[in-house]
Amino acid sequence: MADDFKFGNSLTPDMIAKINASIQPQRMFAESIAAEQDRMMRQAQEVGEQIYQNRQKMQEAMERTAHNTDVANDRLEKIIDQQSSHIELLEKTNETLQKQLETDQKQLEILQNIFASGEDGVQVEKELMNLIKKEIDETHPLWEYVKDKGGDIAVAGATAGIPILYGAFKAYLLSKGIMLP
Known part of the structure; x- marks a missing residue:
């Protein structure tokens, strides 16, 4: 090629x-x-x-x-x-x-002391009346019972009923476990 x-x-x-x-x-x-x-x-x-x-x-x-x-x-x-x-x-x-x-415990202690102290019921009643007297004025329905100086009329009238109320109140507190027997 x-x-x-x-x-x-x-x-x-x-x-x-x-x-x-x-x-x-x-x-x-x-x-x-x-x-x-x-x-x-x-x-x-x-x-x-x-x-x-x-x-x-x-x-x-x-x-x-x-x-x-x-x-x-x-x-x-x-x-x-x-x-x-x-x-x-x-x-x-x-x-x-x-x-x-803490406040409730202090109040409970006070209540226990009131009811367990063995104080005379009349003395506790007088203290309660003084406290009531400080809380109300002459327009309150209880004023007539507590208006005299020491609340003697109220104390005298309530002496018969207050121990029953104390007993009931103490029993109630005991039933709720608030107080010791």
Whole structure:
């Protein structure tokens, strides 16, 4: 074939056919390489696009997570503030109840001392009358009984009934567990 192709000779159709036949495998090989390169480029682009989309989805998911975390943190902060306020209120209520308990215990001790002291009923009656006299004025219906200096009329009139009232009051307090027997 090299003899057929000499410089300066014109190419005949047979020679062109021979040239085409000799370069045909090289052309087919080059075309198959180009096709494979195109296929690989498309595949690389698809993989790149998929990676990009996955990255976008991950970014959006992270942004949503960050937003949800902020919202949750805000809510938790409000709950903590509310719980702190509630705890403070409970502590104040506890202090108030503790003071009330102390006051109630002092009053109970006084009542126990009155009824367990063995004092004369008349003496206790006089003290009660003096206390009543300090609490009422002349418009009160009991004023007529307690208006004299020591409340002697009231004491004399009530002497018969007061021990019964004391006994009933003491029994009531005992039934409620307020007094010791």
